[in-house]
Amino acid sequence: xxxxxxxxxxxxxxxxxxxxxxxxxxxxxxxxxxxxxxxxxxxxxxxxxxxxxxxxxxxxxxxxxxxxxxxxxxxxxxxxxxxxxxxxxxxxxxxxxxxxxxxxx
Numbered sequence: 001x002x003x004x005x006x007x008x009x010x011x012x013x014x015x016x017x018x019x020x021x022x023x024x025x026x027x028x029x030x031x032x033x034x035x036x037x038x039x040x041x042x043x044x045x046x047x048x049x050x051x052x053x054x055x056x057x058x059x060x061x062x063x064x065x066x067x068x069x070x071x072x073x074x075x076x077x078x079x080x081x082x083x084x085x086x087x088x089x090x091x092x093x094x095x096x097x098x099x100x101x102x103x104x105x
Contacts, residue, residue, distance in 0.1 A: 026054060026074035028104035031085050035096040036060075036069045045071055045096060048088040053077040068099065078103075 046058045054076025082101040
């Protein structure tokens with residue numbers, strides 16, 4: 001009984017450590033998106049970005065040009081491309097234009 005309890009505790013610690021390591025290994029991205037004019041637009045873009053692998057949070061900042069935002073997020077994929085974001089936007093890609101996708105170092 002004691003042995004099983006110890007094994008269970010060690011398994012839980014191992015799982016927690018691997019989840020923490022996976023989070024720290026996420027790649028950081030910034031998607032520059034035009035056509036974003038209001039909070040509802042941001043919500044559409046955020047929902048789309050959360051369809052990408054391992055994305056669970058998105059923050060926005062004003063872009064360099066009018067009606068442009070920079071959407072910052074982390075993904076478990078280190079190989080995302082601009083086309084991946086366009087695909088995630090789906091029909092909303094007709095409304096919003098992905099100007100660029102930059103990966104942080």
